[in-house]
Amino acid sequence: MLKLYRRAAWQLQLLTIIVIVAALAVIGFLGLQQFQAGDPGEQPPASKTVDIGGAAAILPAGERPFGLHVLGEGExxxxxxxxIVELGVEASASTAAAAAEQASTTAERLVAAVREISSNPEEIQIQTTGISLAPVFPQVQAQPQPQPKSANPVGYRSSNTITITIDKLDLTSSVLDAALAAGANTVHSISFTLKSDGPAKERALRLAVLDAANKARVAAEALQGSVRGLISLNEEYVHVPVARSTRSAFPEAVMSSGSVPVEAGQLRIRATVRANFAYE
Incomplete structure (x- = not known):
């Protein structure tokens, strides 16, 4: 047989090789298909969804259920x-050194006045968050003909920014009164927030998820169906606001009198989720 094959023309030898290679490729492909298919008698296991508001159910793997897309909100x-109180001390003088010294002296007096209210770091924390020094140039009056600007400053302005964090809210008004009396001439802002916002954010998120589950149930009942389970759930955002009063909210009368009424109010923490529930 081998001798006959060797005596055959080279075209016949090439054709024989091609046929053998093609047969081996077909056999390998069929074997791979059978391996991937597995045992036809085995059933894929069921996949469980997360129980959200009592809407959980078992969905067979591979099934594509109808979806109810809802937006859940919680507050x-x-x-x-x-x-958090942000105060400013500004001073002007003919020289830079004099302006800086005046601002620094007033800032030190302010810090000492606040320390007299409470030196407990668990109640009040004081931090210098800004220092600036800049020249002051004369204002150029409008003239029919352009006038050259003066390169020489007429003075200097220095400012210090002091941020005071108060963890005992009933001290806030006293801190403001003491700071104004000590020489603070700018109240940049007063803001109210939480020491730890984690628990409140968790409660808002839970309410948002329950709201989404309830909306899905109502929608399914309107369609004369029922919720089968959760397909997907995405957190959109959880917002923790900061109640803030800016500098424009403090009139000159309050600044000069040294008495600033303070009301903390309330914060509304909101959470939003997007959910997709299966129904039938």
Missing amino acids: VVVTPDRS
Whole structure:
């Protein structure tokens, strides 16, 4: 047989090789298909969904159920337990050194006045968050003909920014009164927030998820169906606001009198989720 094959023309030898290679490729492909298919008698296991508001059910793997896309919202109202006061001290003088010295002296007097209210770091924390020094140039009056600007400053302005974090809210008004009396001439802002917002955010998120589950149930009942389980759930956002009063909210009369009424109010923490529930 081998001798006959060797005596055959080279075209016949090439054709024989091609046929053998093609047969081996077909056999390998069929074997791979059978391996991937597995045992036809085995059933794929069922996959479980997460129980959200009592809507959980077992969905067979591979099934594509109809989906109800809903938006869940949750809100938690809390009382802030921390205030943050940002104060400014500004001073002007003919020289840079004099302006800086005046601002620094007033800032030191301000810090000492606040320390007299409470030196407990668990109640009040004081931090210098800004220092600036800049020249002041004369204002150029409008003239029919352009006038050259003066390169020489007429003075200097220095400012210090002091941020005071107050973890005992009933001290906030006293801190403001003491700071104004000590020479603070700018209240940049007063804000109210939470020392730890984790628990409130969790409660808001839970309410949002339950709201989504309830909306899905109502929608399914309107369609004369029922919720089978959760397909997907995405957290959109959880927002923790900061109640803030800016500099424009403090009139000159309050600044000069040294008496600033303070009301913390309440914070509304909101959470939003997007959910897709299966129904039938």
